[in-house]
Structures are given as structure tokens and as C-alpha cells.
Amino acid sequence: MRVLPLLLLLPLASSTGSTTETAIRPDRTIRLFDGKSFAPFYTWLVDSHREDPLRVFSVVDQVDGAPAIRISGESWGGLVTRESYRDYRLVVEFRWGLATWGERRNATRDSGILVHGQGRDGNTGADGNGAWMRSVEAQVIEGGVGDFILVAGFDAEGRKLVPRMTAKAGSDRDGEPVFDPSGESRDFEGGRINWFGRDVDWQDRLGFRGRQDVESPYGEWTRLEVIADGDRVTNVVNGKVVNEGTRSSLTEGRILVQSEGAEIYFRRIDVEPLTGRAQRGPS
Numbered sequence: 001m002r003v004l005p006l007l008l009l010l011p012l013a014s015s016t017g018s019t020t021e022t023a024i025r026p027d028r029t030i031r032l033f034d035g036k037s038f039a040p041f042y043t044w045l046v047d048s049h050r051e052d053p054l055r056v057f058s059v060v061d062q063v064d065g066a067p068a069i070r071i072s073g074e075s076w077g078g079l080v081t082r083e084s085y086r087d088y089r090l091v092v093e094f095r096w097g098l099a100t101w102g103e104r105r106n107a108t109r110d111s112g113i114l115v116h117g118q119g120r121d122g123n124t125g126a127d128g129n130g131a132w133m134r135s136v137e138a139q140v141i142e143g144g145v146g147d148f149i150l151v152a153g154f155d156a157e158g159r160k161l162v163p164r165m166t167a168k169a170g171s172d173r174d175g176e177p178v179f180d181p182s183g184e185s186r187d188f189e190g191g192r193i194n195w196f197g198r199d200v201d202w203q204d205r206l207g208f209r210g211r212q213d214v215e216s217p218y219g220e221w222t223r224l225e226v227i228a229d230g231d232r233v234t235n236v237v238n239g240k241v242v243n244e245g246t247r248s249s250l251t252e253g254r255i256l257v258q259s260e261g262a263e264i265y266f267r268r269i270d271v272e273p274l275t276g277r278a279q280r281g282p283s
Helices: none
Strands: 041-045 057-063 066-071 077-081 088-100 110-118 134-141 148-151 164-171 177-179 185-189 191-193 222-229 232-237 240-245 254-259 262-272
Touching: 041 254, 057 262, 066 254, 088 110, 110 222, 110 262, 134 222, 134 232, 134 254, 148 164, 164 191, 164 240, 177 191, 177 240, 185 191, 254 262
Parallel strands: none
Antiparallel strands: 041 077, 057 066, 066 262, 077 254, 088 222, 088 262, 110 134, 110 254, 134 148, 148 191, 164 177, 164 185, 222 232, 232 240
């Protein structure tokens, strides 16, 4: 595929990656990918930080007939929005590529969408050289699209800050928390909350697909929506609510699209105003 030249990205006024004073509450659709560049983002990678010597992030002119952002996955990090957002519906459409890397060469293809990202760049590492920042993750991984991960980070003084969330959840056979809209409310500090249909026999192997998976089969596009409504976060996969949390300790911040060992393409990344509700719960 021919790679399009990227627009020159201007550096931020601050190198800390901290959120802006006032988060944007959208009143119209904001297209974070316009088919030509990812200018609303800056890049962040472990070790190389704002530099991208391996061209982990690029724009290709045709994937299934349309432009897309390619994230190679070769280095850990992500695309980070220059602005902070609150109260919105994030809509992304993704599909997996072929390449996998390093320790995840034979593992499930892995990425993720982080919302409400706060603090300096790379604050998942105490030394500031982590891949991401404190946030709420809508997991994108084979068999687990829509899981929540409450991503902890460190402040400038080295104190660990752990996001909190309340969710209706039961436990699977292995004792892992699983979203259950008819379950009891449970408080979580850090950790993972599996989407309602995650296969209890999930295995971290390349190409895994669970019996109830809502994500599209390999080679097809999956639509993931993350609805951030005050302190409520809802994950919707291909039109189906798969996970929901309330009383989130994080309610605004940057949006981050991960690079985590697997090639992935995004043909749509939109931030929309809040309107209506998606279909709820498992069937």
C-alpha cells in the first residue's frame, strides 16, 4: 500500500502531556481522522517519546477502498489527542493487520482505546517512560473487545494514582469480574472488568475467537463506541452494549489509541455529541 505523506505536527506548548484546563464537550462531530492525516493527535512511544523513527504511525491511502491510519504495533505507545474531551460518543472502526511483534508475536492481537487520559506523557511508568497515561481503557484485543481496564499512572512526585469505577458485575468460573447488567454493583480500583460474553476459556494466542464474540471476524471491520457521559462509561461493540461502568473517578481527559504489538488499521475516529442510547445488555 502506498503511504501518504503526513502533515507536519507542531509541538505542544507544554511537553508534560497534561490535560488542558477546559475539556471540550462537543456540540458537533469532530473527525479526528480526516482521511489525510492524524493532525489532531501527537505520537508517544516508549524510549523515543515524541519521535517515531520506525514509522509506527502512518496513513495509507487504501484499505478496503478507503484511507486509514496504520499502527504497526512494533513499539509500545499510542496516538494521543492534543485536546481533552468530556461528555461525548467516541466512534472508531478498526480491523487487524497481519504483523505482530516481539513478546506478542504469537499472542492475541492487542490494542486499545484509552479515554479520560490524565497526567504527563508516559505516566504509566514511574520514570515517565511508560507507554500510556492514567485512564480508562476500552480494551481492543481478540476475544476481549469491550473489556474495561482501569489504567493506573504516577504523578510527578512518584505517587501511584489508580482509577476507580463502579460496575454491575458477577464472577466467571475463574473468579474474574464480568459485566452483568442484572448483577450487584461492585466498586473497582484498578484491574479489569470483562465484557459480558468473554469466553471463560479465553487463551492468549494469535487468532483467538470466543464462542460469543461480538467483534467482527478477522479481516472485517469492527465498530467500537465508547460513550463518556459524566461519570458513566459505556462500551458498545457493533451496536451491542457489552460493558458499562458508573462513578468513574476520571470524567475527562485525552483520548489515546494504543500501539501494543499488533498491526491495526483505523478508518474512522469520530468524537460526537451525546444523543440517544444504544441497545443495552446481553441477549
